[in-house]
Amino acid sequence: MSGTGTPSVAMSGAESSRASLGRVPSTWAQAVILSRYQLRDYLRSRRFVLMMSIVALVGVILTAVVAYFRPASLIDNSSDFYGGLWAGGASFVILFAGIIFGGDAIAGEFQNKTGYFLMGLPVQRTTVYTGKYLAALAASLVTLVVFLLIVVGNAAFYLGPGAFTNLAPLLASFVLALLYLLALLGFTFLFSSLFKTSLYAVLVVAVLFLFGFTIISSVATSLAHIEPWFLISYASSIIGYPLTGTPPHIAHIRSPFGGGTMTVYSPSIPEGIAIMAGYFLITSLLGLWLFEREEFT
Amino acid sequence: MTPSLEARSLTRRFGSFVALDHLDLKVEGAKCVGFLGPNGAGKTTTLKMFTDLIFPTSGEAFINGISVQNDRKRALSVCGDLIETPEIYPSLSPREALEMSGALRGMDHAEIRSRTEEVLEEVKMSDWVDKKIGRFSKGMKQRINIAASLLSDPEVVLLDEPSTGLDPRGMSEVRDIIRGLKKGRRLIFMSSHILSEVVDVCDEVALLDHGKLLFFDTLSNVTSSFAGGTPSVDLSFKAPISDADVERLIVPLPGVAGWSRLDPRRLAVKVAGGADGQSQLLEQLAGLRLGLVGFRESRSALEEVYLREISTGDS
Numbered sequence: 001m002s003g004t005g006t007p008s009v010a011m012s013g014a015e016s017s018r019a020s021l022g023r024v025p026s027t028w029a030q031a032v033i034l035s036r037y038q039l040r041d042y043l044r045s046r047r048f049v050l051m052m053s054i055v056a057l058v059g060v061i062l063t064a065v066v067a068y069f070r071p072a073s074l075i076d077n078s079s080d081f082y083g084g085l086w087a088g089g090a091s092f093v094i095l096f097a098g099i100i101f102g103g104d105a106i107a108g109e110f111q112n113k114t115g116y117f118l119m120g121l122p123v124q125r126t127t128v129y130t131g132k133y134l135a136a137l138a139a140s141l142v143t144l145v146v147f148l149l150i151v152v153g154n155a156a157f158y159l160g161p162g163a164f165t166n167l168a169p170l171l172a173s174f175v176l177a178l179l180y181l182l183a184l185l186g187f188t189f190l191f192s193s194l195f196k197t198s199l200y201a202v203l204v205v206a207v208l209f210l211f212g213f214t215i216i217s218s219v220a221t222s223l224a225h226i227e228p229w230f231l232i233s234y235a236s237s238i239i240g241y242p243l244t245g246t247p248p249h250i251a252h253i254r255s256p257f258g259g260g261t262m263t264v265y266s267p268s269i270p271e272g273i274a275i276m277a278g279y280f281l282i283t284s285l286l287g288l289w290l291f292e293r294e295e296f297t
Numbered sequence: 298m299t300p301s302l303e304a305r306s307l308t309r310r311f312g313s314f315v316a317l318d319h320l321d322l323k324v325e326g327a328k329c330v331g332f333l334g335p336n337g338a339g340k341t342t343t344l345k346m347f348t349d350l351i352f353p354t355s356g357e358a359f360i361n362g363i364s365v366q367n368d369r370k371r372a373l374s375v376c377g378d379l380i381e382t383p384e385i386y387p388s389l390s391p392r393e394a395l396e397m398s399g400a401l402r403g404m405d406h407a408e409i410r411s412r413t414e415e416v417l418e419e420v421k422m423s424d425w426v427d428k429k430i431g432r433f434s435k436g437m438k439q440r441i442n443i444a445a446s447l448l449s450d451p452e453v454v455l456l457d458e459p460s461t462g463l464d465p466r467g468m469s470e471v472r473d474i475i476r477g478l479k480k481g482r483r484l485i486f487m488s489s490h491i492l493s494e495v496v497d498v499c500d501e502v503a504l505l506d507h508g509k510l511l512f513f514d515t516l517s518n519v520t521s522s523f524a525g526g527t528p529s530v531d532l533s534f535k536a537p538i539s540d541a542d543v544e545r546l547i548v549p550l551p552g553v554a555g556w557s558r559l560d561p562r563r564l565a566v567k568v569a570g571g572a573d574g575q576s577q578l579l580e581q582l583a584g585l586r587l588g589l590v591g592f593r594e595s596r597s598a599l600e601e602v603y604l605r606e607i608s609t610g611d612s
């Protein structure tokens with residue numbers, strides 16, 4: 001614009017496309033728009049490569065173990081096969097996806113100052129939170145589906161057409177895994193919203209899930225003798241039940257460390273669903289409530 | 298509708314520190330307002346409350362009569378803003394970033410495409426439209442931020458030191474952009490430390506210090522309020538000039554109210570009598586054939602007023 005021409009950035013009155021009150025899309029429509037660009041950013045990021053490497057690694061290890069041991073119990077029918085490979089791996093993949101895509105989702109907006117760009121737009125805080133949640137969900141789903149394909153590929157190799165004869169249990173298990181993903185992302189988003197620093201958010205969630213909940217769970221069952229129904233990790237064990245069957249609610253097994261028996265609690269599928277849905281609802285509402293009150297200082 | 302901005306008793310504390318103290322300010326109509334004040338005066342704090350980035354401790358901010366605190370989405374829908382230096386998702390290109398802001402603002406595809414071209418051309422970033430923003434320099438990112446704030450051709454534009462991080466040409470380009478913006482019916486509210494920029498583009502100025510509004514008036518009222526003072530002019534000569542010559546030849550001239558030396562060839566001379574006094578002095582000096590090569594105001598009137606007001610505020 002230096003030199004001759006008149007700056008054209010100002011549009012003249014009549015044909016102006018001027019932003020007006022009525023034109024801004026609804027809160028939900030904006031969340032979907034935002035999530036599209038956020039997902040694009042995720043899919044191009046190093047963290048997506050990292051996540052895919054984790055999925056590949058898990059896939060390779062499972063494949064190698066089955067190839068080496070060829071456990072008869074697994075390769076005789078598809079439910080056992082999926083119960084062994086999919087169920088355990090899926091919650092692991094979901095946990096990492098939740099941490100990698102959700103851990104810094106909100107904290108990063110503060111830390112990297114990208115939130116300052118978004119919040120300058122006519123959007124509700126809820127829109128930003130929801131849009132980011134949807135994007136993290138989509139990115140996690142991509143990795144989960146890739147993992148599923150690896151498992152199904154293996155099954156097809158060992159079981160041939162038998163891998164596809166009875167898919168309903170696998171589908172049910174996938175739906176439960178999805179519910180776990182929803183709840184886990186709600187949880188990581190809450191912590192991400194709580195700490196404005198990505199590293200803290202990621203660390204707290206990782207430590208809680210990898211150690212914290214295990215410790216709490218064993219304290220609850222073996223010392224307090226109560227069912228750890230309040231733990232999302234406890235509920236997540238139902239993911240495999242459609243494939244392996246639901247174990248008894250309370251089992252007394254001989255302690256591997258000798259001396260006496262140990263009580264082992266297992267949730268029923270409806271109980272697990274209720275716990276995970278509860279986690280999803282409570283953490284999402286709390287996270288949203290928190291984010292509504294957060295300042296971009 | 299006439300664009301407007303209003304702060305009603307807008308106050309913000311950080312702990313016990315009062316960053317903004319009961320700001321009452323109403324700006325209305327198509328014009329450009331410069332928002333001045335020393336570092337830490339509370340300019341950014343004010344603008345962040347106008348965009349709902351932070352919340353007031355008390356009071357309220359309105360854009361076009363809509364409370365930002367009650368309905369940020371509606372209030373900001375008419376507003377383009379650039380507060381400090383936000384970042385855009387690094388893996389996006391300018392095209393995608395503008396597409397995202399346009400879509401969130403409810404612009405349609407064709408509109409977004411044509412406006413993207415226009416605003417990127419305006420900030421001289423057309424060649425970078427499909428490159429990743431993450432690899433841009435600070436000034437390039439700021440240009441994209443400026444483009445994004447203008448994308449929807451907003452009625453109200455809030456800018457916090459828009460030329461931060463820009464090179465000298467970039468700064469002059471920003472001035473041109475703002476001058477261009479003024480051609481539309483638009484209210485521009487802009488914080489700045491560059492007084493020459495403010496004199497250049499603003500119609501009105503507000504001065505903030507220690508969270509308090511010192512004045513808000515038209516630029517011409519503010520600068521003429523200084524007419525009572527004695528501005529100083531810088532004189533430069535082609536060869537060194539001795540103190541004796543200054544005392545003998547220059548001091549006796551009408552209007553000269555004192556002088557000091559800047560370097561062997563340059564003097565700062567206080568001149569009474571406003572613009573008339575200055576022009577008389579210049580003519581007389583030219584007649585003396587002292588080898589005068591430069592004659593200009595040491596500081597702009599706005600700068601004088603700024604310094605006077607800030608120093609009385611401090612004492």
Ligand SMILES: Nc1ncnc2c1ncn2[C@@H]1O[C@H](COP(=O)(O)OP(=O)(O)OP(=O)(O)O)[C@@H](O)[C@H]1O
Nearest residue numbers: 297311314316334335336337338339340341342343
């Ligand atoms: N998050 C915060 N916590 C504590 N104090 C803050 C915070 N943000 C701003 N302040 C204080 O509020 C005051 C005003 O800050 P502000 O950023 O509004 O100043 P400014 O006028 O924009 O200054 P500058 O010209 O340097 O940009 C400063 O003293 C600053 O220290």
Ligand SMILES: [Mg+2]
Nearest residue numbers: 340341342457
């Ligand atoms: Mg500032």
